[in-house]
Amino acid sequence: MANMTPEEVKHHIKTYVMVFVALAFLTVVTVGISYLDLGVTGGIVLALIVASIKGSLVACYFMHLIDEKITIYWTLLATVAMFLVLLFLPLSTSLAQTQV
Amino acid sequence: MSTDHHKESFWTKYIFSTDHKIIGIQYGITSLVWLLFGFTLMMIMRYQLAYPESPVPFIGSLLGDGGILPSEMYNSLGAMHGTIMIFLGVVPLAFGAFGNYFVPLQIGAIDMAFPKLNAASYWMYFMGSVVMAIGFFVPGGAANSGWTSYPPLADVATMGQTVWLWGMVLLITSSLLGSVNILVTVIQLRTEGMTWMKLPIFVWTQFITAFLLLLAFPPLEAAGVLQLMDRLAGTSFFMPSGLVVSGEVLTNAGGGSPLLWQHLFWFLAHPEVYVLILPAFGIITEIIANNTRKPIWGYKALVYAMIFLGFMSFIVWAHHMYITGMGTTIGAFFQTTTMIISIPSVVILTALLLSLWGGSIRFNTPMLFALGFIPMFGIGGLTGLPLGLAASDIHLHDTYYVIGHFHYVVAPGTIFALFAGIYYWFPKMTGKKTNETLGKLHFFFSFIFMNGVFMPMFVQGLAGVSRRLWDGGEIYAHAADVLYLNEVMSVSAWLLGLAQIFFIVNMIVSLRGKKTAEVNPWDATTIEWTDTTSPPLGHGNFETVPSVYRGPYEYSVPGADKDFTPQSEKG
Amino acid sequence: MDIPYTVKNRPDTGLYNGKLGVWLFLASEVMLFGGLFSAYIFLRTGVDNWPMGAEYLSVPLATLNTMFLITSSVTMVMSWASLKLNDFKKFKMYAGITLLLALGFLVVKYFEYTSKFHHGYFPSTNNFLGIYFTMTGLHVLHVIGGIVVIFFYWMPGAKMWETDPGRFTNRIEIVGLYWHFVDLVWIFLFPVLYLL
Known part of the structure; x- marks a missing residue:
């Protein structure tokens, strides 16, 4: 990340905003799911899948793991x-x- | 370098220094003092074991109760002996002292990657050790639930246990800072030409050790936090429902599991065994290569074996827990991994042994300790095999056999290696040589009495004598035949203590002696000897940072004009 | 003589020291929280009745807090990007917002804790509440640590921008990595404790 041109940085900023929207949306999804009656196992599996997607988004884009x-x-x-x-x-x- | 020698006060130069060499020496002195203290605790306990319920001479008045060691205090001393020897003694000496001082020198770095963090790490360790010491003065004495601190006993133990937990939190934080520092230093600050396969084995061992500390210690910190919650906030993480203590049913919520602690504890404590032994391998390898005057046998095999060892050490821990009643399937899994992990250990030991073949061996003090290490560690390792198999472990669990086994690994194993390292690098650190006669006396007496202490433990353990007994097994009929060994072991332990006087005197006499002009007294090849003075300059280590052109152990190269070719020599 | 690669990347690893250091530190943090998650699973599977989080805890408040942390994460990375674009004013703004959001998180957490105590729910009540307080408590300590460091580079530490902008930008990147990790932990804590 040391030698980025201003254009690249601006491109990154667009990505950050998109990731943020995705994270907010997934938060709503995961809360919504918890109100459905999926049984304990189904609920756990689904909630962990959503959390893993959110976690990966943070790690890959905010923490730049995608090109480390x-x-x-x-x-x-x-x-x-x-x-x-x-x-x-x-x-x-x-x-x-x-x-x- | 000589230009920025500005005036430094005593405090900034020797106390709050950020120079890795000073910090290494600080670690070294502190940990040696703790080793002596931890050993003294054991010498007191051994009096009670040899002569049950008779007054302890010399220091009896400190113990109260007519000079007899009380059973509660016996438990305290036992728990603290383990804690001090491992967490305050051997690891800080092997990793903190040797790692700090020699890793930057051997890879051609001017300091550690984060010097301030390095100082913080030492002072965190120092505070942790002070907290551990405070434990002795709180009501009920220091922690008395064993160095493993198994709940529920540790959950309901006296206040010393809380102090112990706070001490551990500090020590874990310290080792975290230290390990990040070593890892970044090795990855980022290797000098030009110092590729991974040209690193001295000592650097490799420190590197792998740092990884183990980095990943294995935090779960114990988590466990420590949970136990603190149990003790201070009244939670029941490790407390099963309906527990009865001293005839009364406890009122806490229950529903917890003591096994949870054992898992989190051994998740650290098994890799910890390799934290104890890997730096020892590193030191021994350097000394054997140097004193056989030939390249180490199987450099790459050693490196890969050590990496594999470090990796495997994370998935064997439950072999400490066979008698907790885990299922046979999962038991078989851990037996298998345990047998597998013995393979790289054997590879390492074999490589070291084969390195002796055909060498023109110099029998100086460091080499004697190194040669003593090999069979002693071998005994420690081989006696571990029956403990790794559930069928035999069930009989041997918690007996003196176990004590004998891990002491052979750590005492005549690792500690011999650390002594070897001290004798080997003393000229580097001080510019002076140690006295060979005193050194040899130290070795031979230590070697004899170490075996005198630990060999009988196998006999007692096979007879079924349990560990942690205040009376040494007197009340057990089955122990009657082997009870006389208690006195043998105790006398050996005290004589072992006396033998250390040779070491202490040697250090003092050598330190007061004249400086020798020799920069490289052992004719070694690694760059800490060949490219800088002894002791190295203040901040900066090297006049000019050397580049590296060859492997670390090029001794007796055919056609060369001398029998060692330094790493930094071109061509 | 200075230690190499504090600002510039080492050619063969492509990293500067601080970045590698913080990743290693985060690796150990993963294991620290891993120990607690492991304890959670172990305790939960070990008993027949494990309460649903919503029986004790407030999902709306936690959702609000999730939003706070996610937003603070994006403002954190924006503050670093602003430095990359040589826009110090924007850095100040974004770092300031990050701090406000982090403080907002703490305020909400404070109300959550006090309302639990008010209802007579303590760590000792049962193991669910015990692990809830332990895990969120440790997480809150990490948030506080983050606030202290971000505040330092927002106010007194920002002077470094004048003297050594490259190094300052690196430091903000490192702080950011830590802050995203704190966010990451919360992303897992939220469903595990509140929703399951």
Whole structure:
């Protein structure tokens, strides 16, 4: 991001505004969904999908991950892997426990 | 460089310095003091174990109760021994001191990437250690629920546990700042020509260690916050429903799980094992290459093994939790990953061992410690295998066998490596050489007594003696045959303590000695020896920042005029 | 002698030190909140009855707060873009709006917390409220930290624009990355705690 021409920056600003509109819209969507009766599982899945889309928009455009350097990608790849391990491996042990 | 030598006061130069070398030495001195203190706690405990319920000599009057170590205090000392040795002693020495001092020098950087953050990291560690020390003076004494702080016991323990948690929050923050700093330094500040595959193994180990600290410590911080909430705000994250303490049903909401703590704790604490051992591998590799006068065997294999080791260390943690009753499927998963992670460890150890083959070995003090490290770590590693398999772990869990196993990894393992590193780099840090005779005496006595302390633990553990017993197992019939070993271990521990006097005297005598003119006394190849003075200049390290043209271990290159070719030598 | 690559990018990595540093810091933050999310899942699956967030919490207030944070995120990135266009006045304006929105978030959060206490809902009431207060509390601490830093570069720290504009722009980019992360965490906290 260090060497951008003013035109490029202006182009970026347009993107930011569009992303903002999308985020606001998705917030309304996710609140709306929660008032529908989708059952617990359906509700969780849908809400997490919407949240993931919003999160990706913020990360990709506001944080410029869409065109970042390879070092950052590697770092985040390792982090995401460990994050998923942390989220689901403890869960798997407790689920296995209740089945016994 | 010599132009910007402006006057600095004692305070800015030595106390609130942002020079990585000073900060490294600050880390080193603080952590060595804590190592001695943590060891002293254990020497007191060993008196109670050898001679149950008899007054402790010399310091008995401090303990109250007729000089006998009270059982509550025994628990405190045990918990604090573990905490201090790991979080205040070995990690800050291996990562804070050695990492800070030598990573920038070995990669040709003039300082760390963020010098102020570096100083902040040290002072955060210092405050954390002060908070830990305050624990001894609060009502009920220091934390007494083991260094693992398992709830629900830790949730209902005395105030010392709260102090412990605040101390941990500070220490975790410190290690976070330190690890970001090392990572950015290695990625961004390598000098010209210092490509990834030309990095000394020591830098690699510090780099991987930093990654482990960066990603494994935060979940423990989260767990610490949750435990603080349990203790201070009355939540029940780790408290199951209907818990009875001292005959009374607790009134908290319940619904929590003690296993949650164990998961979050071991998510840190297993990678922590590799945080303890990786820098040791790094130091040993440097010393072995230097003193065999030949290239290290399998540089790339070492690097890949270490990366793989770091990665795998995140998915083995539940082998500490086999007896919590996890299902067999998930148990099998963790047994498998545990067996897999032993492979890179064996690759590393084999590479180091094969490096000795055909070398003309110089038996100086650092090399002796390095040679002692290899079999000692080997014992520690191999005795870990039965603990990684659920069937045998169920019998050995929480016995002295476990204590013996991890102490072989950390004490005659990592700590030997750290001593080796101190002897090896002492000339670099001070411009003076240590006394070889004292150093060798230190090694031989330490080697004998370390084994005297830890080898009998395997025997006791196999006989079924549990850890954390105030009376050392006296009340158990099955322990009767192995009880005499308690005295053997205790005497060894005290003699081990005495053997450290050689080290302390050696440091003092050497520091007071004359400076030697030698810049590169070991004839080493890495650039911290070849391109700067000993000790290096103030801010800036190098007169001119060197460029790198070759790998780190070019010893005895055929056709070269001397038996070492520095990394910065052209051609 | 200065440390290299504080402003300029290192050729082979294409990064300056601060940017890599803040990404690594954020990586560890991911693991910090990851620990708490993991605890949330673990606790929730471990019991038979887990309350719906809306039973205790106010969805409209949280929606308002979501809007506050999303808007503040876009004004933050605009303030950085303004610096890139050499428009310092616009930077001041956008950073100022960011601060106002962040303070608005805190005010709403304050009313949420006090109304919970008023109804007799405390962290000790049950584990849902416990994890709600812990996670949002830690998030609020991050918001406060962000406010302090943004305020610094908005008022006293802005002097650096005169002396070293390149470095100042980098710092705003770094602060922005942190601020977007705080927003990102809230984007996940909102459905997890309020809607599910």
